[in-house]
Amino acid sequence: MxxxxxxxxxxxxxxxxxxxxxxxxxxxxxxxxxxxxxxxxxxxxxxxxxxxxxxxxxxxxxxxxxxxxxxxxxxxxxxxxxxxxxxxxxxxxxxxxxxxxxxxxxxxxxxxxxxxxxxxxxxxxxxxxxxxxxxxxxxxxxxxxxxxxxxxxxxxxxxxxxxxxxxxxxxxxxxxxxxxxxxxxxxxxxxxxxxxxxxxxxxxxxxxxxxxxxxxxxxxxxxxxxxxxxxxxxxxxxxxxxxxxxxxxxxxxxVQTRQPEEAGRVTALRDAFIRAILSSVPGAELTGHPVHRLPSVASFCFPGTSGESVLLELERQGVVCSSGSACAAGSDEPSPVLTAMGVPAAVAQTAVRFSFDASVTREDLDAAARAAAAAVAGVRSLGTR
Structure with a gap:
């Protein structure tokens, strides 16, 4: 996992x-x-x-x-x-x-x-x-x-x-x-x-x-x-x-002792992961500020999908992530955070958040990016049948 x-x-x-x-x-x-x-x-x-x-x-x-x-x-x-x-x-x-x-x-x-x-x-x-x-x-x-x-x-x-x-x-x-x-x-x-x-x-x-x-x-x-x-x-x-x-x-x-070193390392991994998702998943939209963001969070909307369906497919492939706040898990409503940012409700419901701790590796994120591309493609293909 x-x-x-x-x-x-x-x-x-x-x-x-x-x-x-x-x-x-x-x-x-x-x-x-x-x-x-x-x-x-x-x-x-x-x-x-x-x-x-x-x-x-x-x-x-x-x-x-x-x-x-x-x-x-x-x-x-x-x-x-x-x-x-x-x-x-x-x-x-x-x-x-x-x-x-x-x-x-x-x-x-x-x-x-x-x-x-x-x-x-x-x-x-x-x-x-x-x-x-x-x-x-x-x-x-x-x-x-x-x-x-x-x-x-x-x-x-x-x-x-x-x-x-x-x-x-x-x-x-x-x-x-x-x-x-x-x-x-x-x-x-x-x-x-x-x-x-x-x-x-x-x-x-x-x-x-x-x-x-x-x-x-x-x-x-x-x-x-x-x-x-x-x-x-x-x-x-x-x-x-x-x-x-x-x-x-x-x-x-x-964490405070290791913070500057770990933050820099994870930021580089996060940026490479964001590039991989945006290049491999057609229509993927990064949410949040492109620069002023946590090293540990990469969040996207995948229009044309259901965020929950993408999550289920990702977990089937061994990648565990979420659609947003754990406090709102199970809610069918679009994220208030995303709608406050001007994201249309239908698009907000396609949100997926990937968040990492300091143990994350490049291999983890490379595998997650491949799984995400396959998961989104699979969900979209089911939606067109």
């Missing part, structure tokens, strides 16, 4: 499992307990927090461990908006892009439905890019928080986050970025990016599902969504997932 759905999830790295194992076995203490087992767990949690902070270029106290990227996005968007509105009722707007992950989009819609916020949506261009001009125009008085993803999970387009954050900062508006797909491929230094909050998820990096983190800049108001024992400095209650935090920290450290 050639696994090309790394944007959905990645296998757990052996180094991560080894780092986690003590806290799944002998060192099982609750870090809130004041005895030796608890103190050992608390020390491991503190070390994990410091490691994540070092990878993000922030202070350990600015890291909140969560159950994953979805919770981190929810905490950022809802938590900042609600805290700022409590301090100033005139702050009743939320700004998101038209291509956000559902974790951000639905958080904004929740605020509108239950807390009276107005959701402003900034459009993207044909490549899925938010222009600084459009973003600046959408930053209205009363905006409590803005959220623009760092890199898109379906088409791989990378947003000019640092430039957008500067525009928001000039207006006194906190900017959150969903960096779940960017982690491991793009720089995550939050000072360089200029963001006030940033979300990551462990299972995109070689850690298990169920662990993530949110960076929140010091003094950024944040209303907790989960109440209870006051863990995470009162920002996210619940018994700490020590093993998950250790796993996340280990995975993030590994």
């Amino acid at each position: 050639i696994f090309l759905d790394a944007a959905a999830t990645t296998p757990v790295r052996r180094e991560v499992l080894d780092a986690m194992w003590p806290y799944l076995s002998g060192e099982f203490g609750n870090p809130s307990s004041h005895h030796s087992l608890g103190e050992s767990a608390a020390a491991a949690l503190a070390d994990a927090r410091a490691s994540v902070a070092a990878a993000l270029g922030c202070r350990p106290g600015e890291v909140v461990f969560t159950s994953g990227g979805t919770e981190a996005d929810n905490l950022a968007v809802k938590g900042i908006a609600l805290a700022r509105q409590a301090a100033d009722p005139c702050l009743d707007r939320v700004l998101v892009s038209a291509v956000e992950h559902p974790a951000v989009e639905e958080s904004a819609r929740y605020l509108a439905k239950y807390h009276g916020f107005t959701v402003d949506v900034v459009a993207v261009d044909r490549d899925g890019l938010v222009s600084p001009e459009a973003f600046a125009a959408a930053l209205r008085p009363g905006t409590a928080v803005a959220s623009i993803m760092y890199a898109n999970n379906e088409v791989g387009t990378v947003q000019p986050v640092a430039e957008l954050a500067a525009l928001a900062r000039d207006r006194g508006i906190p900017l959150h970025t969903d960096a779940v797909q960017a982690a491991g491929w793009l720089p995550l230094d939050v000072r360089g990016l200029g963001v006030d909050a940033l979300s990551i998820s462990g299972h995109k990096l070689g850690a298990p599902k169920g662990c993530g983190a949110l960076y929140v800049r010091s003094r950024t108001p944040l209303e907790p969504l989960v109440h209870g024992g006051g863990q995470e400095r009162g920002r996210r209650s619940g018994t700490s997932n020590v093993a998950g935090a250790v796993g996340l920290a280990t995975a993030l450290s590994l």
Whole structure:
């Protein structure tokens, strides 16, 4: 099997499992307990927090461990908006892009439905890019928080986050970025990016599902969504997932250490794969920005096919990939990301996304390109019978 759905999830790295194992076995203490087992767990949690902070270029106290990227996005968007509105009722707007992950989009819609916020949506261009001009125009008085993803999970387009954050900062508006797909491929230094909050998820990096983190800049108001024992400095209650935090920290450290070298190598492989698909599949259309895109994502529409039929044929040939966001798997609706980019609904339903981790090889992608050409040709021939 050639696994090309790394944007959905990645296998757990052996180094991560080894780092986690003590806290799944002998060192099982609750870090809130004041005895030796608890103190050992608390020390491991503190070390994990410091490691994540070092990878993000922030202070350990600015890291909140969560159950994953979805919770981190929810905490950022809802938590900042609600805290700022409590301090100033005139702050009743939320700004998101038209291509956000559902974790951000639905958080904004929740605020509108239950807390009276107005959701402003900034459009993207044909490549899925938010222009600084459009973003600046959408930053209205009363905006409590803005959220623009760092890199898109379906088409791989990378947003000019640092430039957008500067525009928001000039207006006194906190900017959150969903960096779940960017982690491991793009720089995550939050000072360089200029963001006030940033979300990551462990299972995109070689850690298990169920662990993530949110960076929140010091003094950024944040209303907790989960109440209870006051863990995470009162920002996210619940018994700490020590093993998950250790796993996340280990995975993030590994990918960040190897990031420049691996990103360059995989970018070259991705570009060769894109050329192979475009030259061997008649009518194939690359989606996302041709240059400003993740090294790990190559996404296409294949007009005249069904994306799901192409996926089934690819899997029959040993290539596993997807039609877009794993969160929308099984939906018959065209991708909202692609339609926001101006792709006609009928064409959007022919989408296929190939996404790789750092273990991908040229042989993998050469074989996948041949399989894709055969799969599309086969689906089209069936459609003409």
